Amino acid sequence: MDRPNDALERPVTRQRSPLVVEGLRKSYGDHEVVRGVSFSLVPGECFALLGPNGAGKTTTIRCILGQTMPSDGRIELVGESVPDHARQARQRVGVVPQTDSLDPDFTAAENLEVFARYFGIAPDQARERIPRLLAFAGLEAKADAKVPALSGGMKRRLTMARALINDPELLVMDEPTTGLDPQARHLIWDRLKGLITDGKTVLLTTHFMDEAERLAHRIAILDEGRIIAIGTPRDVIAEHIEPQVVEVFGDWAEHTGGAPAWATAHAAAFSRRFEISGETAFCYIDEPGALLDHLAGTGLRYLHRPANLEDVFLKLTGRELRDS
């Protein structure tokens, strides 16, 4: 026995994946919205699906939950085959939908109580869980407040609490912080981090790159129904983009064309790759020293920063608007 501790460090029976998606496709008429998506989750990880509007994020989630029939592919959710056993699977999954679907006729506590019944949770067991969930959501004082009296952030936290009523094996969140102000977003992130630290597996969709970078162990970028990048945020950044970015903007002393004119004339000499978007030039670069020295004498303004997921995202999905 060379490595006696090996068995202790690595359990022999690996835990089953909370979600496996293989070759998922979904068409509406002639339009294929999801075109062969495959990924699987590791227990305890937070996995983020990123993508512009219309990339197929929500359709993918709906297929996973058995709320629409996939055209092709295989889905295994908490060990159950979907869509055939979607109902059994949802018994052990929590869902935070994109749109507010709290029951406006009920108080915060009643919303949890009524939802518990849909899972077949016994009333006394629900009564025991509800105060803990309200405390988790920071809504103890609002237990008896009707839903319309709650702020947007409170509603989203209550929706999170509602998704946890069955102590799910997997939590699915579709754009959990869209439409919230920064304070409310940070509070949601804080609760979510707590859940992830406690070992809950989380699948979230977002189009906020900072949200994904902050929360997710792994991300997948979805565009036009396909996964075009997958991995840890750090690996995806390293794989797809130069490490440094210099954003150049403002007036150029030598020419009225400003930063775009400067970029056309000089950017290629200093950067590995550059892009002009509106009045700003983005220079992607390994070592920014020479460029920054050059810019000092031009009158142009600039911002130097490390590359992030948003740069990868814009490189891979383009800068044009996706209004669909």
Add this chain to the structure above:
Amino acid sequence: MKTLLHPPELSASRAYAVWLRNVKVWRRLAVPSLLGNLADPLIYLLGLGLGLGLLLPKVAGVTYLTFLATGTVAFSTMNGATFEALYSGFARMHVQKTWEAIMNAPMSLDDVIVGEMCWAATKAFFSGAAILIVIAAFGLTPWTHALAAMPLVALIGLTFAGLGLVATSLAPSYDFFMYYFTLFISPMAMLSGVFFPVDQLPAMLRAATGWLPLLHAIGAVRPTLLGTPNPDLWLHVLVLALYAAGGLVVARALIRRRLLK
């Protein structure tokens, strides 16, 4: 066609949870709701029955007030189920996204639709039963006859709940329900013998309106309350049951297409 034939996925206890949710909302408004359900038909009954009744001879062998009262039972039950399935159903399906939230739990669309249909029928039953109690208390029908009509009222509730859900499944907005009332409910009330006996209608019109569900509802309820022979009772019951089942099947297919696409 594919959605029409989709195998049912129904659990009685889960559909009951949907029904219970609606009961819980209704409970806090139960008293005003019941009074409202009662006041409207009673105003009609007293206004038309007493006012118009004084001018009229016996209608179908009874006073006009009694004739109208026995029709109002079916009419009010229909309205109760229709309003609930249309306006409240649409609010929960489309506006409040209540059904979507429920289907994030281990609930199927069939659980939701059956729970909703039973709830609309329950609420309609409250309306119809309240009127039965009032007209029995006024001596317009014996208590035993009122009691015998209760199961029929429950069935009428299911019939119009099922048909109402079909309208709801097609509605882009609340405005759509105006068509359901002006093109279906209101003309049907005139052609089904609520306010006057159908044998007053021209023979051709009578032949053309034999399929109307409210006609069968009244055909079942009125003789039961008047204690007159009703050889066609089982035919009426069968027609009402078929409408209820047909409404459920069609509404389910349409809502499936709408929500699970």
